[in-house]
Amino acid sequence: xxxxxxxxxxxxxxxxxxxxxxxxxxxxxxxxxxxxxxxxxxxxxxxxxxxxxxxxxxxxxxxxxxxxxxxxxxxxxxxxxxxxxxxxxxxxxxxxxxxxxxxxxxxxxxxxxxxxxxxxxxxxxxxxxxxxxxxxxxxxxxxxxxxxxxxxxxxxxxxxxxxxxxxxxxxxxxxxxxxxxxxxxxxxxxxxxxxxxxxxxxxxxxxxxxxxxxxxxxxxxxxxxxxxxxxxxxxxxxxxxxxxxxxxxxxxxxxxxxxxxxxxxxxxxxxxxxxxxxxxxxxxxxxxxxxxxxxxxxxxxxxxxxxxxxxx
Amino acid sequence: xxxxxxxxxxxxxxxxxxxxxxxxxxxxxxxxxxxxxxxxxxxxxxxxxxxxxxxxxxxxxxxxxxxxxxxxxxxxxxxxxxxxxxxxxxxxxxxxx
Amino acid sequence: xxxxxxxxxxxxxxxxxxxxxxxxxxxxxxxxxxxxxxxxxxxxxxxxxxxxxxxxxxxxxxxxxxxxxxxxxxxxxxxxxxxxxxxxxxxxxxxxxxxxxxxxxxxxxxxxxxxxxxxxxxxxxxxxxxxxxxxxxxxxxxxxxxxxxxxxxxxxxxxxxxxxxxxxxxxxxxxxxxxxxxxxxxxxxxxxxxxxxxxxxxxxxxxxxxxxxxxxxxxxxxxxxxxxxxxxxxxxxxxxxxxxxxxxxxxxxxxxxxxxxxxxxxxxxxxxxxxxxxxxxxxxxxxxxxxxxxxxxxxxxxxxxxxxxxxxxxxxxxxxxxxxxxxxxxxxxxxxxxxxxxxxxxxxxxxxxxxxxxxxxxxxxxxxxxxxxxxxxxxxxxxxxxxxxxxxxxxxx
Numbered sequence: 086x087x088x089x090x091x092x093x094x095x096x097x098x099x100x101x102x103x104x105x106x107x108x109x110x111x112x113x114x115x116x117x118x119x120x121x122x123x124x125x126x127x128x129x130x131x132x133x134x135x136x137x138x139x140x141x142x143x144x145x146x147x148x149x150x151x152x153x154x155x156x157x158x159x160x161x162x163x164x165x166x167x168x169x170x171x172x173x174x175x176x177x178x179x180x181x182x183x184x185x186x187x188x189x190x191x192x193x194x195x196x197x198x199x200x201x202x203x204x205x206x207x208x209x210x211x212x213x214x215x216x217x218x219x220x221x222x223x224x225x226x227x228x229x230x231x232x233x234x235x236x237x238x239x240x241x242x243x244x245x246x247x248x249x250x251x252x253x254x255x256x257x258x259x260x261x262x263x264x265x266x267x268x269x270x271x272x273x274x275x276x277x278x279x280x281x282x283x284x285x286x287x288x289x290x291x292x293x294x295x296x297x298x299x300x301x302x303x304x305x306x307x308x309x310x311x312x313x314x315x316x317x318x319x320x321x322x323x324x325x326x327x328x329x330x331x332x333x334x335x336x337x338x339x340x341x342x343x344x345x346x347x348x349x350x351x352x353x354x355x356x357x358x359x360x361x362x363x364x365x366x367x368x369x370x371x372x373x374x375x376x377x378x379x380x381x382x383x384x385x386x387x388x389x390x391x392x393x394x395x396x397x
Numbered sequence: 398x399x400x401x402x403x404x405x406x407x408x409x410x411x412x413x414x415x416x417x418x419x420x421x422x423x424x425x426x427x428x429x430x431x432x433x434x435x436x437x438x439x440x441x442x443x444x445x446x447x448x449x450x451x452x453x454x455x456x457x458x459x460x461x462x463x464x465x466x467x468x469x470x471x472x473x474x475x476x477x478x479x480x481x482x483x484x485x486x487x488x489x490x491x492x493x494x
Numbered sequence: 495x496x497x498x499x500x501x502x503x504x505x506x507x508x509x510x511x512x513x514x515x516x517x518x519x520x521x522x523x524x525x526x527x528x529x530x531x532x533x534x535x536x537x538x539x540x541x542x543x544x545x546x547x548x549x550x551x552x553x554x555x556x557x558x559x560x561x562x563x564x565x566x567x568x569x570x571x572x573x574x575x576x577x578x579x580x581x582x583x584x585x586x587x588x589x590x591x592x593x594x595x596x597x598x599x600x601x602x603x604x605x606x607x608x609x610x611x612x613x614x615x616x617x618x619x620x621x622x623x624x625x626x627x628x629x630x631x632x633x634x635x636x637x638x639x640x641x642x643x644x645x646x647x648x649x650x651x652x653x654x655x656x657x658x659x660x661x662x663x664x665x666x667x668x669x670x671x672x673x674x675x676x677x678x679x680x681x682x683x684x685x686x687x688x689x690x691x692x693x694x695x696x697x698x699x700x701x702x703x704x705x706x707x708x709x710x711x712x713x714x715x716x717x718x719x720x721x722x723x724x725x726x727x728x729x730x731x732x733x734x735x736x737x738x739x740x741x742x743x744x745x746x747x748x749x750x751x752x753x754x755x756x757x758x759x760x761x762x763x764x765x766x767x768x769x770x771x772x773x774x775x776x777x778x779x780x781x782x783x784x785x786x787x788x789x790x791x792x793x794x795x796x797x798x799x800x801x802x803x804x805x806x807x808x809x810x811x812x813x814x815x816x817x818x819x820x821x822x823x824x825x826x827x828x829x830x831x832x833x834x835x836x837x838x839x840x841x842x843x844x845x846x847x848x849x850x851x852x853x854x855x856x857x858x859x860x861x862x863x864x865x866x867x868x869x870x871x872x873x874x875x876x877x878x879x880x881x882x883x884x885x886x887x888x889x890x891x
Contacts, residue, residue, distance in 0.1 A: 094446040101455045105471035106422030109453060111430065112475035117453040131694045133562060134703075143422070146414060146710050147405070149701035150422035155762035156565050157703035158588050162558035165550065169520060169562020170694060172546040176517040176568050180544055182687070188696060206558065209551035267744070283450050309475075317476035320451050407713035407720065412654060413593035414714040416701035464507055 097205035097287070098124050098307070107140040107150035112316025114323065115222045115306035116142065117243075118280040119193070122220055122304070125290035126189050127288040128153065129169055135163035135194030139222055140230045153388060160182045160194075161203035164210035164219050167192025171215045196237035197227045200263045211270045218293045218300045221263060230312040236261040239331070239370055242363045244311075248365035264344040267301040268337050274300040275335035281305075281323025285345050289336060296338075304334045325357040330379040333386055339379045342384060351380060371392020427454070431474035439464055441486035448487060449476035453476040496740075498674045500566030503666050504529035504632035507599055509586045512543040512640035513678045514685055516597075517568035520548040520559035524578040525793035526613045526663035527601040531573055552621050553578035557585040557596075558803035564594035564656075565702055567693035569645065572596065574662055576617040581616050584622065590625030592703055595688075595733075597641070598626075598654040602763065602814075604850035608806070612851020615661045615762065615814035619824045626720055627657040627725060629823050630762045634671035639662040639742055642681045646732050649688050654727045658734075663766040664851075676740065684739055692885040702745045726793050740772040746795040747802050751777065758803060758840075759809040760829055765854040768813075772859045776845045781863060788825070796832050803833075806840045810868045813878075816846045823877030841869050844878035 097224045109116035119139050124128065134140045134157040143150040144157060152231035158166045159350055171190040177183045192210065194203055195337040199221035207219055227233040234247040238256045243249040247256040267275045274296045276289040286304075293300035307319040314322055326332035329352045334345040357363035364372075411417050416465050435448075449457040456471035457478060464479075479487045501509075519538075521531035537543040550556045553574050564570040565801070574582060576628070580598055589596055602618055604610040618628065627647065631637040642661050648657045661667060692700060693754045730746065737743025750770050752758055759769055766787040773783050786802045786809075803809060813823020813851070821827050826844035833839040835847050847865050848854040861881050869875055879887040 094450040095459065097450060103455070104420040104422050105454050105456045105468065106425035106427055107454075108425065109424075111473040112477055113453050117477075120453065120455050129696050131566075133698065141705050144416070145462050146426055146704040146706050147416060148421040149419065149704060151701050152699060154696060154699045155701045156562070156592075156694060158561045159584060159591070162555060162585065164554040165558035166562040166565075168548065168550075169518070169559035169564075169568045171518075172518050172548050172559070173563035173568035173570075175542075175564025176546045176563075177566065180517065182517075183695075204490065205551055206555055207557055209493045213548065215549075230446070230448050243570055247748040250758055280451070283706075294451040317480040318455070319475075320475055372439065403707055405713060407716040410710070410717050411700075413591060413702060414704060414706060414710070414717070416704050419699045419701075450556060477814055 094283070098285070100124065100125070100128070102128065102130070102152040103143060104127060104150045104152060106148065107142045107147065109138065110310045110356060112309045112319050114280055114319035115139060118222055118278070118304045118306050118320070121280055121283060121286055122191070122217065122290050123153065126191060126294055130189040130191060132156070133158070133163045133167035133170055133190070134193040136160035137198055138224070139193065139195070140202040140377060141229060153299065160198055162206045163192040163194050163205040164203065165177040165219050166216040167219065168210040172218045176380065178317050190215060190217040192221060193222060195228070196223040196225060197235040200261045201235050211267060211272050211301060214296055216300055218223065218302065219278070220302045220304055222304050222306045224306040224311060224355060225334060226311050227258070228308050228311040236335035240375055241367050242361070243366060254366050255363070264301065266301045268340070271340065273298040274336070274338055275302045277305070277307040277332065277334050279323045279327060279332060279334060281320045281327070282346060285334060309362070314360050319358055321355065322360060323362070325352060328352040329354045329357045330383045331357055331378070333383055335386060335390070341396070342386065342389040344390050348383065351376070354379065356377040399475045404431055426470045428470045428472055429450060431472055433474050433491045434469060434472060435467055435474070435476065435478050435487050437465060438486045438488070441484050443484055450483045451477050453477065495677050495756045496674050496680055498672055501673050501675065502529065502660070502668060502669055502670050502675070503637055504601070504668065505533045506566065506634060506638040506675055507641055508533035508537070509675055510638045511571045512537045513676060514569065514642050514645050514682045515678060516545050516571040516572050516747065517548045518548065518563035518857055519572060520550050520556045520563065521572050522553045522556045522574070522578060524553065524575045526603055526667045527575040527578070527599070529574045529667065530599060539659065554585060555582040557582040557589060559851060560591050560596045561585065561592065561594055561677045562776050564590045564596050565592070565694050567647070567690040569688045570596045573599040575601045575603070576605055579617045579621060581603060586621055586624035586626060591714065593654045594656055595723065596656055597644045597648055597659065598656065599641070599661070601663040601667040602660050605619065610850040611663070614667050614851070618658065618660050619815040622731070622792070622824060623673045627655050627720060627722065627729070629657065630657050630788060631659060631661040631666070632766050632787065634669060634673050635665060636744065638675065639736065639740070639744070642676065642685045643732060643736050643744045646685050647725070647729050650728045650732065651691060652728045653721070654691060655721055655725060656768050660763065665764045688775070715859060722793050726795065729790060744789060747798040747799070748787045748789055749802050750785040750787070751784060752784055752802070752806070755784035755806060756782045756785055756870055757810060757863065758806045759783065759859070759862070760809055760825060761785060762788050762791065763814070765812065765848055768854055769859060772856050775856070788842045794828060799832055800836070803840060808843060808870050810843045810845065810862050812848070812862065813844065813846045814848050816878065816880070822846070828873035840877050843869055843875060846878060847882050849880070849882070858882060
């Protein structure tokens with residue numbers, strides 16, 4: 086578990102920029118992740134939202150959960166809209182039309198908006214070097230439209246378009262590694278974050294905002310509705326995802342890897358999957374095979390970290 | 398724009414159908430969704446505030462005495478606070494009506 | 495000082511955008527629009543234009559990016575054509591309903607398939623319903639003058655809508671013409687610094703692009719419809735003001751030699767210029783023909799159009815696009831909509847021609863004339879026809 090002073094939580098900023106009254110499902114850890122992102126970013130922030138859960142829960146007219154300027158255009162293009170906002174502010178500040186000050190520009194989308202339909206837009210915005218932050222809230226399927234599989238859905242997970250059928254059991258492909266794709270863009274900062282580790286989470290969001298140039302954050306976001314997990318278990322599942330190696334926490338700063346909340350001994354993956362209805366059709370062999378692959382990926386991650394240190 | 402009870406005419410909409418009042422989701426009392434509510438045993442509470450961090454609704458805050466308090470207008474009753482409280486001082490109580 | 499110089503129209507348009515002191519340009523290459531944005535990036539990189547040039551990864555992204563720059567409060571310009579415009583389709587509607595005053599030049603080009611880089615109006619006509627204001631320029635001078643006019647219209651507090659400035663790909667965009675180019679100082683006297691009515695501002699946070707439930711969607715659409723319709727008066731005022739200031743007055747609907755005409759051609763874009771010289775030629779041989787040209791297409795200038803065609807016997811609507819298996823060409827559909835139920839309404843002969851770069855030449859206008867003459871002489875109004883299709887529209891397959 087994240088080592089933090091038990092009273093440190095009181096040091097978090099009190100201000101919320103995603104307000105109560107939003108319409109996320111009971112126990113939505115994605116809404117929590119978004120709340121924490123904006124707690125870390127603070128008031129001087131402008132957000133561009135993709136279509137998805139975090140858009141519809143926060144903006145049904147005539148109410149808004151947002152306390153900061155916020156713009157939704159479409160599903161696939163929030164990164165591009167964000168890059169436009171960043172460019173617009175840059176031009177207007179340079180021309181003296183608006184006061185010069187530090188404004189964080191954040192674009193965000195779900196895993197569908199990031200890994201599938203919007204991958205090109207995210208790639209373009211990151212490649213062009215805009216001083217902005219992109220956050221993928223990854224709940225591992227298209228939850229807003231009714232739990233369809235995305236390329237970020239984990240192997241074997243049952244969704245409404247990868248159901249646990251009699252002959253084909255759930256998702257047939259391994260989760261697409263979007264953070265690694267972003268690392269390949271040679272951007273200054275890429276990190277994975279998980280609201281079960283709020284201090285690591287907030288630190289990374291702040292770093293992403295402060296760093297000059299594009300930053301990409303990939304946020305683990307438990308979805309009780311889509312995963313068939315109990316709403317009160319969202320934070321525990323987040324910890325289990327890290328402890329089983331299913332969602333390693335790491336950051337890549339100017340190409341240098343470092344791993345957080347390092348796992349010395351993996352918790353059995355079964356502890357994680359058994360709490361989720363989407364995995365209930367899995368056999369022990371399938372779980373073990375996935376665990377092996379996760380361990381291999383984790384080992385590779387540690388090697389990258391080691392190589393980063395050797396490069397210093 | 399204040400919360401309007403009557404549905405707006407098109408002439409009343411802001412440019413581009415923008416929402417001009419920040420944080421106006423406060424008019425949505427999502428507490429209606431709840432079937433049970435969190436209750437604190439302050440004898441056990443050590444005022445660490447962990448429950449306030451993990452609340453997806455942001456409806457937990459710290460009162461003047463340092464104890465957590467819940468805004469039942471918004472609490473959806475997910476019970477994450479119950480699971481995350483390491484002193485075990487929070488329990489869920491079923492809503493009566 | 496304005497100078498008249500020989501210049502490629504695309505470059506003149508780019509220089510006009512630069513003289514408008516645009517803040518942001520997001521664009522993606524596509525023929526025949528490319529020279530415009532190439533020249534703008536040149537001006538930015540040479541330090542002659544203080545703007546952000548955002549070389550995005552697709553037209554969809556270009557329009558998305560323009561939504562961001564305009565919402566941030568920046569004067570925003572872009573350009574596209576054909577497939578690029580089609581790729582933007584989704585975002586066009588959103589930009590319009592968000593009321594973002596983006597100016598986009600469209601060098602009109604045919605839509606695939608087969609892939610064809612030459613001129614017709616299939617790209618723009620499929621975006622009729624996007625909720626943008628739409629203007630058609632017929633030559634280089636007009637296209638160049640329209641750039642500051644479009645910014646002024648789009649940013650007018652009574653309008654606040656995005657606007658597409660159309661001119662024919664290659665036929666206008668790539669031609670070197672003598673053009674009077676207004677400089678930055680002159681344009682500044684006509685086009686004030688853009689002061690957005692609302693923008694993404696951390697001191698006044700607003701939520702743009704909310705979810706519109708069934709309870710509000712109709713009202714949001716009505717508000718947009720009202721904005722487009724009500725833009726007509728400001729557009730006329732601005733066109734007139736430009737005329738007073740710079741001596742070139744443009745009207746929503748233009749007429750040419752219609753005073754005593756029997757047959758009037760309804761046209762848009764550069765083909766109207768060819769038609770004018772054809773009219774000059776055949777008038778000597780006694781053919782009483784004239785031309786009415788739409789400059790403004792959205793909002794549809796209903797009153798001005800009806801006024802312009804009042805009393806004529808036959809209208810020949812020349813469409814550069816059509817709806818396969820549908821009601822013919824879009825311009826003809828709307829012309830008939832405007833005339834339906836009118837007393838002594840002219841008969842409407844519909845032709846589709848000039849597709850994918852097929853020349854609209856004198857022969858084509860003669861063919862149209864023959865069709866119209868039969869109707870003028872009491873013949874039945876024929877169904878719409880692709881008059882230039884070898885084998886004939888209704889020939890056996």
